[in-house]
Amino acid sequence: SSELTQDPAVSVALGQTVRITCQGDSLRSYYASWYQQKPGQAPVLVIYGKNNRPSGIADRFSASSSGDTASLTITGSQAEDEAVYYCNSRDSNINYLVFGGGTKLTVL
Amino acid sequence: EVHLVESGGGLVQPGGSLRLSCAVSGFTFSHYEMNWVRQVPGKGLEWVSYIDSPGSATHSADSVKGRFTISRDNAKDSLYLQMNNLRAEDSALYYCARGGEYWAFDIWGQGTMVTVSS
Helix, strand or coil: CCCEEECCEEEECCCCCEEEEEECHHHHCCCCEEEEECCCCCCEEEEECCCECCCCCCCCEEEEEECCEEEEEECCCCHHHCEEEEEEEECCCCCCEEEECCEEEEEC | CCEEEEECCEEECCCCCEEEEEEEECCCHHHCCEEEEEECCCCCEEEEEEECCCCCCEEECCCCCCCEEEEEECCCCEEEEEECCCCHHHCEEEEEEEECHHHCEEEECCCEEEEECC
């Protein structure tokens, strides 16, 4: 499959830890990258590679991977983390690059 | 400061053409791969096209293959997307995005809106 599958919505209590997952065959061969998108704004890269954060991204964001599933973990969720999170990776099949459908994170 | 600024969007009839541009500043454009990504308002992200740093290799999503062409002018620090035979389903906000390590999109523009409608 050339798709990356994400849960449509996840919620977390303020200050708690949440894991957002991304599943796809291509993740057996390639790392996932993760993006945060808030309403009316362009996406922002938060994690790339094995577990790398761009400059300015809080260290409460981390990533891991196992088999065909990549995960983004937010440890100690803040109100400002409420957003849609997308994964992407190099594709193994039809398309060169592919995005997941996005997960809307609600911080309660 | 790094900037990507898209332009060229607008309203076009089905079957028509548009050329999007992305002007970059704040980094050495010729050293980076570049991409176009689109998003229907309220929906998810869809990768559209990729071009390598010298402009010699390109890839496009199946949904636009044969209709869209990505190109670049490294002398002008500019990225382009020629869109032909446009369809209603091509209506979206089009972002240009810089290619970073591990095929990540590390810098994004603010997007230009394309509406295909009669």
